[in-house]
Amino acid sequence: DAGVTQSPTHLIKTRGQHVTLRCSPISGHKSVSWYQQVLGQGPQFIFQYYEKEERGRGNFPDRFSARQFPNYSSELNVNALLLGDSALYLCASSLSRFAGGGYTFGSGTRLTVV
Amino acid sequence: KNEVEQSPQNLTAQEGEFITINCSYSVGISALHWLQQHPGGGIVSLFMLSSGKKKHGRLIATINIQEKHSSLHITASHPRDSAVYICAVEDEYGGSQGNLIFGKGTKLSVKP
Numbered sequence: 031d032a033g034v035t036q037s038p039t040h041l042i043k044t045r046g047q048h049v050t051l052r053c054s055p056i057s058g059h060k061s062v063s064w065y066q067q068v069l070g071q072g073p074q075f076i077f078q079y080y081e082k083e084e085r086g087r088g089n090f091p092d093r094f095s096a097r098q099f100p101n102y103s104s105e106l107n108v109n110a111l112l113l114g115d116s117a118l119y120l121c122a123s124s125l126s127r128f129a130g131g132g133y134t135f136g137s138g139t140r141l142t143v144v
Numbered sequence: 145k146n147e148v149e150q151s152p153q154n155l156t157a158q159e160g161e162f163i164t165i166n167c168s169y170s171v172g173i174s175a176l177h178w179l180q181q182h183p184g185g186g187i188v189s190l191f192m193l194s195s196g197k198k199k200h201g202r203l204i205a206t207i208n209i210q211e212k213h214s215s216l217h218i219t220a221s222h223p224r225d226s227a228v229y230i231c232a233v234e235d236e237y238g239g240s241q242g243n244l245i246f247g248k249g250t251k252l253s254v255k256p
Contacts, residue, residue, distance in 0.1 A: 063243060065244075065246075067185075071248055072248045072249055073230075073244075073246045074246070075243035075244065075245070086243050088243060118185045120185075120187060122187075122244075132189060132192055133177065133189055133192075133244070134189065135186065135189070136186070137185060138185040138186060138187075140185065
């Protein structure tokens with residue numbers, strides 16, 4: 031069984047551009063969460079989607095948006111990119127949305143904004 | 145002050161040494177996770193625990209809910225254990241709608 035897959039693995043964008051990151055959860059997992067990890071810091075929660083609905087949102091501006099598709103894969107979109115958006119973006123999937131659900135992480139997408 | 149604090153931030157050990165990484169948190173939690181992150185960025189889940197102690201191979205994780213403290217121990221450390229170890233918690237109210245709160249991580253380097 032494939033693990034959590036994220037694409038692309040690396041990406042370079044220019045300030046002001048838009049980016050779309052993709053995540054495919056483990057088969058049977060209905061929850062997908064997105065995290066941003068800036069160099070030297072722990073990951074920060076961006077969004078959680080469960081059963082195709084947004085169930086949680088971290089302290090990120092409206093430039094960040096996401097959605098979940100019927101097959102439970104997910105996209106994270108970031109508009110009007112800033113230099114500070116350069117980070118590793120991690121996706122994690124789990125069976126359920128609540129506490130106690132084990133998480134499986136993808137390898138991340140490293141975004142560089144120049 | 146961060147809700148999840150780890151110590152030490154950096155740790156260098158000789159192969160074979162016993163290693164302890166500590167995690168303290170300030171929120172009520174329903175579960176605590178220990179994660180391992182290698183230089184490429186991918187994160188591997190090591191343990192999820194809500195009470196007591198768990199062991200997997202040379203790794204042992206303990207948690208004291210009353211003291212809001214957890215430790216990760218590595219026995220007979222090996223250079224392949226070199227990685228960043230991250231503590232993350234799910235708060236008691238359904239994990240704040242599912243999110244994890246992460247510590248900044250402990251960078252471990254084991255020398256041969």
